[in-house]
Amino acid sequence: MPRLEINLKKIRHNTRELVKRLGSYGISVSGVTKAVLGMPEIANTLLASGVIELADSRIENIQRMKLASVKSNMSLIRSPMKSQAAMIVEYVDTSLNTELDVISELSKAAGAIGRKHSVILMVELGDLREGIMPEDLENVVRSTLKFPNIILKGIGANLACRCGIEPDKQNMGQLSAIADSIDNTFGIILSVVSGGNSSNLNWVFEGEGTGRINNLRLGESILLGREPLHRQKISGLHTDAVLLVAEVIESKRKPSLPWGKIAETAFGFAPVPLNRNKNVPQAIIALGQMDTDPEGLTPPIGINIIGSSSDHLVVASDQEWLPVGREVTFQVNYSALIRAMISPFVTKDVKDE
Numbered sequence: 202m203p204r205l206e207i208n209l210k211k212i213r214h215n216t217r218e219l220v221k222r223l224g225s226y227g228i229s230v231s232g233v234t235k236a237v238l239g240m241p242e243i244a245n246t247l248l249a250s251g252v253i254e255l256a257d258s259r260i261e262n263i264q265r266m267k268l269a270s271v272k273s274n275m276s277l278i279r280s281p282m283k284s285q286a287a288m289i290v291e292y293v294d295t296s297l298n299t300e301l302d303v304i305s306e307l308s309k310a311a312g313a314i315g316r317k318h319s320v321i322l323m324v325e326l327g328d329l330r331e332g333i334m335p336e337d338l339e340n341v342v343r344s345t346l347k348f349p350n351i352i353l354k355g356i357g358a359n360l361a362c363r364c365g366i367e368p369d370k371q372n373m374g375q376l377s378a379i380a381d382s383i384d385n386t387f388g389i390i391l392s393v394v395s396g397g398n399s400s401n402l403n404w405v406f407e408g409e410g411t412g413r414i415n416n417l418r419l420g421e422s423i424l425l426g427r428e429p430l431h432r433q434k435i436s437g438l439h440t441d442a443v444l445l446v447a448e449v450i451e452s453k454r455k456p457s458l459p460w461g462k463i464a465e466t467a468f469g470f471a472p473v474p475l476n477r478n479k480n481v482p483q484a485i486i487a488l489g490q491m492d493t494d495p496e497g498l499t500p501p502i503g504i505n506i507i508g509s510s511s512d513h514l515v516v517a518s519d520q521e522w523l524p525v526g527r528e529v530t531f532q533v534n535y536s537a538l539i540r541a542m543i544s545p546f547v548t549k550d551v552k553d554e
């Protein structure tokens with residue numbers, strides 16, 4: 202079976218480093234567990250490494266962690282579904298919100314079980330995914346403060362996820378200014394200003410000041426050791442904390458070019474292979490679209506991915522003959538990681554060494 206090898210020791214190191222480096226800027230870390238479906242061993246590793254809370258986009262993952270007795274404040278980082286309000290106030294302490302209709306429902310549901318629910322209002326800063334337009338925020342805050350069972354904990358923003366807009370001095374400065382203005386207008390103190398995700402790291406470490414931002418929600422940088430804007434390695438972090446291993450099931454010399462009339466494959470038109478005018482060693486690995494995103498795999502040096510389908514990954518390796526039964530280890534990007542985590546065909550192998 203293909204397997205994800207998850208190294209808790211490396212995840213612990215990455216988390217501690219990021220918590221320490223951001224701590225020197227007065228920024229706390231919420232550990233985002235969505236890419237690992239709230240896997241309890243990883244959740245506990247993040248908590249033991251200094252994150253202040255766990256954050257996930259899916260209520261199911263938060264339930265999974267609660268059922269496994271993971272002890273933490275839980276944040277829901279996708280706007281709650283109105284229809285799930287009752288479940289959310291039961292399992293989630295804080296949710297990121299943009300709709301008064303939803304907050305109203307959360308207030309009712311919290312009241313029904315005698316609880317208070319905390320919210321962070323998300324502000325649109327240009328990436329055009331979730332967020333309240335800045336000019337509308339004051340009215341939304343005014344209404345939010347009136348709900349009996351809602352605590353307004355702070356404001357936040359999210360960039361780089363839909364349109365790839367970089368967090369910078371300008372948009373982060375705007376978020377700080379908005380926090381100041383809300384505090385002044387309402388005579389309150391927004392205790393959390395959550396600036397964004399792993400793509401905010403470059404802006405923080407450029408060192409030109411972080412203003413009111415005192416929290417980031419980090420997933421990819423912890424798990425993969427890279428910043429998402431240019432996918433550069435973050436110095437001192439492990440980029441191989443999670444690896445994907447699969448087995449060779451065919452190994453033969455074959456022509457470099459296919460023969461016959463070419464039409465579409467199951468996944469559209471395939472790139473035409475390079476003509477190398479000779480037979481070349483090609484191997485098939487038991488790994489495909491059903492297991493991961495083949496485009497997001499980095500093979501070992503000397504091995505090239507030359508094709509993929511639902512269940513097969515075709516590789517060429519000139520230097521080394523890959524015998525049937527040999528295991529090959531790939532690095533994964535975010536897309537390959539989440540697809541492999543979700544796939545029932547991929548074993549999750551957690552080790553701590």
Ligand SMILES: *Cc1c(COP(=O)(O)O)cnc(C)c1O
Nearest residue numbers: 233278359398399418419420421
């Ligand atoms: C996924 C997500 C994050 C974490 O993003 P990473 O790039 O994995 O650090 C943070 N905030 C929100 C709202 C998200 O959806």
